[in-house]
Each structure stands twice: as C-alpha cells, then as structure tokens.
Amino acid sequence: MEALSGYYNTEQRSYDLSINHSENISEKQIERICIHIIAEGIQNLTLEFVDGNFIFFTKKKEKIRFVEGPLSELIFLQKKAKKDLDGEIAHQEIGRGLELVTTTSTSSDLDFNNSTLDEKARIQHSLFSSLDQFKKVFSNAEIYFEPYEDPGGDFYWIKRYPNHSLVVVGDCTGHGLEGALISMSVMTLLKQFFKSLPESMEHSIYDFYDQFKSLMEDEDFDAFDTELGFVLLDNQTHKMSYIGSGVNLIVKTSKSTNIHTTRKSKIVKKEQTILELPLERGDQLFLFSDGIQDQFDNMNTRKLGTRGLLHMLEELDRVTLENFTQVYDTFRGSTEPLDDQTLLMLTI
C-alpha cells in the first residue's frame, strides 16, 4: 500500500513529503487541516477513513508530523510519529512501520511483535510460552508486554495438564539483564516444579518459594526476588483458583469487575489464602505486574494505581489489546515507564 507521510513546517508553511500518495486526502486538504491545528491549539489529530485507513497529525514546536496507515497499525504508527518529532528515531523507522502493512500479519504477530528483539532478549523470550499455547485453553489471549529494557524481569508462562491449566505471570527484581537473569532462573524452576498438577496450590507455592530462596542464596542472588501470580483453571468446569505473591488479578464478569491482591509477606509467613471463583464463558482475567499500576499519567503527576487500572478495565465493554492500549497510552502520554510492564488478558 502506498501511503502519505511527511511533515508540515508551521513557520515556513511548507511541506516535506516523503511519500506523497494518498487515496483519501489531497495535499491541499492536508494544508487546511494543518492550519486548523495551528489555529485551534491542537496537539494530536486522527482522521479515520471508511476504507480502514487513518491519517495521524501530531504537532510539536514548529512541525506537524503526519503519517497514514491502516487502522490495525494505528497505535504503532502514532507512537513512531510522536517519537520522530522528539528526534528520538530516524525517519526510516516510520517507513519500516509502513512496510509492515504490506506483509500479511498473523494474529500472533499482532498480539506481540518481537521482530525488533535483540539476541539477549530472544534467548529470554524463547522460554516464554507463546500466546498460541494460551489460546488452546482460553477463547482468547492477548498480552500488553513492554519491558523497561529488553530483556526484562517480567515473564508469562502456561502449563497445560489433562484437565487443568496453570498460568503464571512473574515480576522479578530489577529490569534489563539483571531482571532477565533472575526471570530465567525462576522460569526454569517453575518448569521443573510444576511438571505435574499440584495437589495443593498453597503448599506448592510455599515450597516453590523455599526452593527459590535456597537457590538464590546458593547463587549469591539473595538480594533478588520475584513476585508471582498463579491462576489454576479447571478446563471443564471453569473453576479458577488464584494465589500469588504480589502479581495481582482483576476478574471481569458480565456482572462486575473486581481486583484480588496478594502479598509476598503472606507467602513468607505461609498465610496467603487461595481465592476460588466459578467463571463462565466470556469472563476475562487480567494478571499484571506492578509496572502497570506504577505508571504515571501524561502530566507525570499521578500514578495509575490499582484502582485506576480497575476503573480503566471496568469502563471497556470487552477488553482487547487494542482498546486497552489506546486507553493506557492516552493515560500515560509520553511519560516514560519506570519498570517492566506486563498485563496478560485471558478470556474464558
């Protein structure tokens, strides 16, 4: 697909078009919109067209960057266009984004695109379960996964048993290579520890933490730690059990949306109770690391918090990666994250 891309210089009232073909809009119309943006003090403007494409305009200082693409790439290209204005990326990256449009994307590609991972991150990500594994159990599975640095300390994993499935989201201390090393150790231990279906979730988690602690002590990693969230689902009856050590769970049903929190200190004291809930088809589960709730808003003054996240998910009729990303990106604007961010979205 040929698409329009370029920028408008608001002082000189001139264009620089790197790609100048659009089915939807003429150069004259672009100019009128740019003049309107300047006159009305608009920061960002998106036109969505009936043919499934969009044009996004973003203004900063004396430039208005605009880029056209298909709606499936809206968030990706909006981000790229905004960053380009800040001088953080080269223009070719927008071109690369547009090129993605010309290739056929699979649903897995859209769930989480790992084409830009470097080698360190690839090694770590190879231990992650693919979303296809989740989709064998759940009617839908998507993930918002944004490491502070790649590789990061967050991970997600699923183990399927004959009639049950165990889902784990983990958040290891630190981020970058340090966090990744810990998360790889935790994932390896998890795979060994939960080879067969645990008889008691509470006792298995307590034992798991005891083993993890001794492993870290032996490896001089005692300063490092991990927060985990476990969901065990009966694949036939849809009865769910949840226990964790700081990775919290939001359950959205047709009647209500509720948050269930756990604490590491209760696991250490062996006091953490297990939550058991009957679920129905269409109910949604959200396991998330604290990087999500610790995100500051676009003014960099207020944290999202667990209540903010709960409200965000409550407001959306049916949460998808696309509509969550839209809401979440609007909340945070260009404020940088402080930690790895993972939100696993599972639909029964």
Add this chain to the structure above:
Amino acid sequence: MLLQKFKELTKKAEVQHLPYGDVELFDEENLPVNFLVDVSKNVSQVTIEKEDELILISKIAPKVFLQLKGKKSYYNIGIMKNVMSKMYNELRSNAIFSSK
C-alpha cells in the same frame, strides 16, 4: 423533526454516559470543524486532542455526525470511544424503532 428527537436523546445520553462532557449532533451543513467539509465523504471518525480537552467526532449516518467533548482530567480517548459506541448503538436502535 427526527434530528430534533435525536438531539433530545443525545442530551439524555450525555447525562448518563458523559456527565462531565458535552454531546452534540450535527448535519453535514453545520459541521463543527471546517476541514471536515472537504473530507466528510471518506471520514468515519475524527479524534482531536488539545492540551486539556478531547474531542471525538463520528459519522453515525451518511450526513449526520455525533460529537463528544470531554476534559482530559475526566476522560481519555479509550473511554470516549467506548461512550461513542454506546451512544451510536442507542441512537441506531431508536432510529430503527422510530421508523417502524
């Protein structure tokens, strides 16, 4: 006549779904932003973000546009798009009912 009825419906919807915002219906001759005149045939939705305000304009019928305005301190784009889809559905079901 029908537009007047829908304007009343949008006011009710405003109280219910967007209490800290503003909802308005426009026909093609009275579009709220002038550049839309040029591109209204191809456009399905416009999202405008100002420093403290969000505006969502959606084409709900060939020549009818619904505009939502909300303060950023109360709403974000995702919530407004969600409100837009609820209002769109309410208006469409009323339109179907009214035509019977």
